[in-house]
Amino acid sequence: MPVSTPVLDFVNHYAQFQGIRMHMPGHKGRAFLGCEPLDITEIKGADALYEADGTLLESAPNASALFGSARTLYSTEGSSQCIRAMLYLAVSRARQTGSRPLVLAARNVHRTFVYAAALLDFDVRWLWPxxxxxICACEVTPETLEKALDDLPCPPACVYLTSPDYLGSMADIASLAAICHAHGTLLVVDNAHGAYLRFLSPSLHPLDLGADMCCDSAHKTLPALTGAAYLHIGKNAPRELVDNAKAAMALFGSTSPSYLIMASLDGCNAYLSDHYAEHLSDMVRRIDETKAALSAAGYAVLPSDPLRIAIDAAARGMTGTLLADRLREHGIECEFADPDALVLMLTPENTPDELTRLVAALGTCEGSPRERMPLPNSCGKQAVTIREAFFAAHELIDAKDSLGRICGAPTVGCPPAIPIAVSGEVITRDAVDLFKRYGVDKVDVLK
Ligand SMILES: Cc1ncc(COP(=O)(O)O)c(C=O)c1O
Structure with missing residues (x-):
């Protein structure tokens, strides 16, 4: 039985009612896109995200039950809002001890993490593979984590991992969570790319594997509008996280959250509870067959999370960008391509025919490995804190002239929006080389 959809029902009902809208938004249910009739504000009966006592109070627990969390909160501003909220929750607990908060984080963080460090003023100790x-990948082994935690004088505010990463690598969350808990710290996971993992059998969702908190971008792998995301808190996480989560989300969210997005998250609950696991399992099987067909055609298919196809183009002397162009000629747009890899993101909303067309479009592949520039697994010295760097005077300069300067805003290629240099770090020769490689022309530095 699909679960109820109170927000979607309200919005649909209001759109059909066609009353006179003497309230926000200014489009009055008319105008450009076609979705305006459904786009409302907090009118009577529509409830309010951060003071819910009606439709949203009914809807979010539906999501929580589906994801098996202690509490699930809706975000209309993506995982970006949830990442700030999760770090606020972790760092606020650490601040109670009176020491300056520190987060231990795998280096392949999304840039939102760096923004959160600036807003919340915490230090970061990076974990390197x-x-x-x-730059998308950063394997953290249990041994690496154990050693890093042993080396700290006291537990960090949390350990922060990105899993799955942009190439689809997944961390050993179960082992890493156990190590975090044994060391008296929280495990926080950026699961922006893995909302669907909960519905695999067995579940590979970070919460089920022991993470205390995670964010899921519903819009990345579920049929939800862009901006739709969840903040989940695990059943074994400290109670104060559950109690303070709404205030944390409100701190970083707009006071006008999009009803289109909330209705989309609400509708997703019904979708997920209506045989989604079976549709997902069928799609995973089809994707596995597609990966096998691509391997047979000569492609080096990287191991990845089940709904993703990641191709190591460099292993066959090609570039990901060249493969992306090849696909574009056949009307297929990829998620991400860089000098080394091509990434395709699929869901059960893709048709079997689309997978067949993908294999045909890529054709066969022959070639010997292209020499790869080794990537540095260290960074420049942290000259000032991330927060100090953000609040200092900045200037934009040519990336080739940035050697020895202090990074201002994190320098990323987008996607994957993973910083090559982080705010406050001295820019090294390795970083300058990476800017060139990832097509970054301009770098923001301190004056
Ligand atoms: C790994 C990762 N984390 C976080 C985000 C931010 O998610 P959102 O776009 O839902 O705010 C992204 C966006 O692409 C991402 O790739």
Whole structure:
């Protein structure tokens, strides 16, 4: 039985009612896009996201039950809002001890993490992989984490991981969560790319594997509008996280959250509860077959989370961008391409025919490995804190002239929006080389 959809029902009903709108938004249910009749504000009966006592009070617990969380909160501003809220929750607990908060984070963070460090003024100790194959990836082994935690004088505010990462690599959350808890700290996961993992059998969702909090961008892998996301708090996480979560989300969210997005999240509950796990399992099988067909055609398919196809283009002497162009000629747009890799994101909303067309469009592949520039697994010295760097005077300069300067805003290529240099760090020769490689022409530095 699909679960109820009170927000969607209200919005649909109001759109059909066709009353006179003497309230916001200014489009009055008319105008450009076609979705305006459904786009309302907090009118009577519509409830209010951060003071819910009606439709939203009914809807969010539906999501919480589906995801098996202690509490799930809706975000209309993506995982970006949830990341700030999660770090606020973790850092506020740490501040109670009186020490300056520190977060231990795998280096392949999304830039939102750096923005949160500036807003919340915490220090970061980076976790680096033994070998770094891409700026998107940062494998954290249980041994690396254990050692990093042992080396700290007291537990960090939290350990922060991105899993799945942009290439689809997934961390060993169960082992890493156990290590975090044994060291008296929280595990917080950026699961922006993995909302659907909950519905695999067995579940690979970070919450089910022991994470205390995670964010899921519903819009990335579920049929939700852009901006729709969840903040989940685990059943074994400290109670204060559950109690303070709404205030944390309100701190970073707009006071006019989009009803289109909330209705979309609400509708998603019904979608997920109506045989979604079976549709997902069918799609995963089809994607596995597609990966096998691409391997048979000569492509180096990287291991990845089930709804993603990541191709190591460099392994066959190609570039991801060249493969992306090849697909574009056949009317297929990829998620991400860089000099080394091509990434495709799929969901059960893709048709079997689209997968067949993908294999046909890529054709066969022959080639020997292109030499790869090794990626550095260290960064420049932190000259000032991330917050100090954000609040200092900045200037934009050519990336080639940035050697030795202090990074202002995090320098990213977008996507994947993973910083090559982080605010406050001295820009090294390695970083300058990486700017060139990832097509970053301008760098924001301190004056
Ligand atoms: C790994 C990762 N984390 C966080 C985000 C931010 O998510 P959102 O766009 O939902 O705010 C992204 C966006 O692409 C991402 O790739």
């Amino acid at each position: 033994p070998v770094r194959s891409s």
